[in-house]
Amino acid sequence: MSLPDHIVIRLAVAIGVGLLIGIERERSKGSGPSREVAGVRTFSLIALTGAVSILLGDVPTFICFALLVGLLVVSGYRRSRNRDPGLTSEVAQLITFLLGAFAIREPQLAAALGVVVAILLAARATLHTWVRDVLTDEEIRDGLLLAAAALVILPLTPTQAVDPWGVIKPRQLWTLAVTVMAINALGYIALRALGPKTGLALAGLFSGFVSSTATIGAMGARAKAQPGLRGGAVAGAAVSSVATVIQLAVVVGVVSVPLLRELALPLLAAGLMAAIYAGVFMIRSARDGGEPHTQPGRPFDPKTALIFVAVVGVALTISTLLTRWLGSNGLLIANAVGGFGDAHAPAISAATLAAQGSVDMRLAAFAVLAGFSTNAISKIVVASFVGDRGYALQLVPGILLSVAAAWTGMFAFGLSAT
Numbered sequence: 001m002s003l004p005d006h007i008v009i010r011l012a013v014a015i016g017v018g019l020l021i022g023i024e025r026e027r028s029k030g031s032g033p034s035r036e037v038a039g040v041r042t043f044s045l046i047a048l049t050g051a052v053s054i055l056l057g058d059v060p061t062f063i064c065f066a067l068l069v070g071l072l073v074v075s076g077y078r079r080s081r082n083r084d085p086g087l088t089s090e091v092a093q094l095i096t097f098l099l100g101a102f103a104i105r106e107p108q109l110a111a112a113l114g115v116v117v118a119i120l121l122a123a124r125a126t127l128h129t130w131v132r133d134v135l136t137d138e139e140i141r142d143g144l145l146l147a148a149a150a151l152v153i154l155p156l157t158p159t160q161a162v163d164p165w166g167v168i169k170p171r172q173l174w175t176l177a178v179t180v181m182a183i184n185a186l187g188y189i190a191l192r193a194l195g196p197k198t199g200l201a202l203a204g205l206f207s208g209f210v211s212s213t214a215t216i217g218a219m220g221a222r223a224k225a226q227p228g229l230r231g232g233a234v235a236g237a238a239v240s241s242v243a244t245v246i247q248l249a250v251v252v253g254v255v256s257v258p259l260l261r262e263l264a265l266p267l268l269a270a271g272l273m274a275a276i277y278a279g280v281f282m283i284r285s286a287r288d289g290g291e292p293h294t295q296p297g298r299p300f301d302p303k304t305a306l307i308f309v310a311v312v313g314v315a316l317t318i319s320t321l322l323t324r325w326l327g328s329n330g331l332l333i334a335n336a337v338g339g340f341g342d343a344h345a346p347a348i349s350a351a352t353l354a355a356q357g358s359v360d361m362r363l364a365a366f367a368v369l370a371g372f373s374t375n376a377i378s379k380i381v382v383a384s385f386v387g388d389r390g391y392a393l394q395l396v397p398g399i400l401l402s403v404a405a406a407w408t409g410m411f412a413f414g415l416s417a418t
Contacts, residue, residue: 007055007104009107010051010103010104010107011048011051011103011104013103013107013110013111014047014048014050014051014099014100014101014103014104014110015044015047015048015051016111016114017047017096017099017100017103017110017111017113017114018043018044018045018046018047018048018096018100019040019043019044020114020115020118021043021047021092021095021096021114021117021118021121022039022040022041022042022043022044022096023040023118024118024121024122025039025040025043025089025092025121026039026040042093043092043093043096046069046093046096046097046100047096047097047099047100047103048100049065049069049097049100050065050069050096050097050098050099050100050101050102050103051100051101051103051104052065053065053066053101054101054104054105055104062101065097066097069093069094069097070094072093073090073093073094074090076089076090076093088121088124092117092121095117096114096117099113099114099117142185143185145181145302146178146181146182146185149174149177149178149181150178150182153174154171154174154175154178157170157171157174158170158171159171159172173309174309177305177306177309178305179211179214181302181305186203186206186207188222189203200219200222200229200232200233200235200236201232201235201236201239201278201282202236203236204219204235204236204237204238204239204240204278205236205239205240205242205243206243207236207240207243208239208240208241208242208243208244209243209246209247212240212241212243212244212379213375213378213379213382215236215237215240216237216240216379216382216383216386216387216395217307217382217383217386217387219233219234219236219237219240219387219391220233220237220382220383220386220387220388220391220392220395221301221386221387223387223388223390223391224386224387224388224391225301227388227390230390230391230394231281231284232281232282233387233391234278234281234391234394234395234398235278235279235281235282236278237383237391237395238274238277238278238281238395238398238399239274239275239278241270241271241274241379241398241399241402242271242274242275242278244343244372244375245267245270245271245274245402246271247344248263248267248343248344248347248368248372249263249267251344251347251348251351252347252348252351252368255348255351255352255354255355256351256352256354256355256364258354258361259350259351259354259355259361259364259365259368262361262362262364262365263365263368263369263410265409265410265412266365266369266405266406266407266409266410267406267409268409269405269406269408269409270372270402270403270405270406270409271402272405273398273401273402273404273405274398274402277397277398277401277402278398281394307385307386332363332366332367332370334346334349334367335347335349335350335367335368335370335371336370336371336373336374337374338371338374339370339371339372339373339374339375339378340374340375340377340378341378342375343371343372343375346367346368346370346371347368347371347372350364350365350367350368350371351364351368365410366410369406369407369410372403372406373403373406373407376399376400376402376403379399380392380396380399380400383395383396383399384396
């Protein structure tokens with residue numbers, strides 16, 4: 001009787017997972033009488049055993065096979081515990097059995113998990129060195145704090161607004177707090193891994209796609225805590241505005257390609273100006289005479305995240321009250337007010353109205369730039385309150401130049417079109 005093709009493929013995945021993990025264990029088992037008991041053949045057979053136990057069809061059979069494998073693992077550990085008290089190989093054998101069984105149900109996921117297990121086993125020396133000699137107690141505590149904020153507190157925060165105007169939503173604001181802490185941690189990791197000359201700039205670019213304003217706050221806190229890194233922090237904060245421009249182009253283009261054409265020159269001018277300004281500070285930081293003080297410290301300060309969230313909450317409340325007071329007096333006012341909180345949401349609304357034909361493309365383009373400009377004001381406020389004076393004085397001109405370039409491109413496009 002021939003097996004169905006899908007069963008053959010899943011058995012092959014199970015054997016492949018066993019081979020992959022077994023190859024890594026074979027290289028680590030040593031040689032001679034003191035070698036480990038399990039190698040490439042043993043792990044392959046363990047994975048195949050797990051797969052066959054599932055194919056036989058019932059839970060009791062699988063449990064019996066699992067108990068037999070467990071007894072063999074315990075027997076092997078009793079033999080080797082005097083020379084190697086660790087449990088890595090024994091746990092790897094149990095995981096290999098489970099992955100072999102899992103391959104019959106979910107072969108793609110089982111294969112991916114097998115690769116992850118093999119990587120973790122192969123990275124033993126690197127991981128041990130990193131945990132023991134690189135990470136500090138303070139870094140571990142802050143990492144656990146970030147994990148608790150994201151995985152424990154965030155899911156428990158209510159999604160409904162708690163104020164009369166429906167603005168202050170704890171889940172939304174706490175998400176911002178987690179974002180700020182994560183961005184600061186990302187900058188810290190980049191700083192430790194790449195050094196101050198390039199680490200902060202790269203962290204700023206990638207973090208800017210999450211929140212440029214949050215990135216500016218996080219970089220300001222870094223510059224305030226370590227003044228010697230101010231140049232790199234300014235570069236990272238400035239280049240985060242490039243990410244803002246790229247996101248604006250993407251969200252506008254998805255909703256309305258004609259509006260993106262209208263905004264092409266303004267956004268290109270704003271992005272280039274932000275990139276040039278960031279490049280100047282990257283070069284200046286790279287030319288500094290000595291390597292700044294970069295001893296391990298705290299990846300982030302929770303107070304910085306709370307200050308940022310408070311600023312955003314106040315800005316959102318003021319924006320809502322102004323909108324209710326002024327009423328619906330046009331797209332420009334609405335986008336300008338909304339831009340204080342976020343540049344992308346007003347841009348999406350303007351692009352939607354333009355795509356529906358409710359507003360003129362030119363007016364919609366002006367509305368997008370209005371939100372972009374007021375968002376720049378929020379960035380300036382955050383840079384001034386979170387960072388030190390030197391950081392704000394160096395960063396603010398770059399923000400203003402980017403906005404000026406956008407409006408110059410807008411008017412230049414209008415003149416050329418006429």
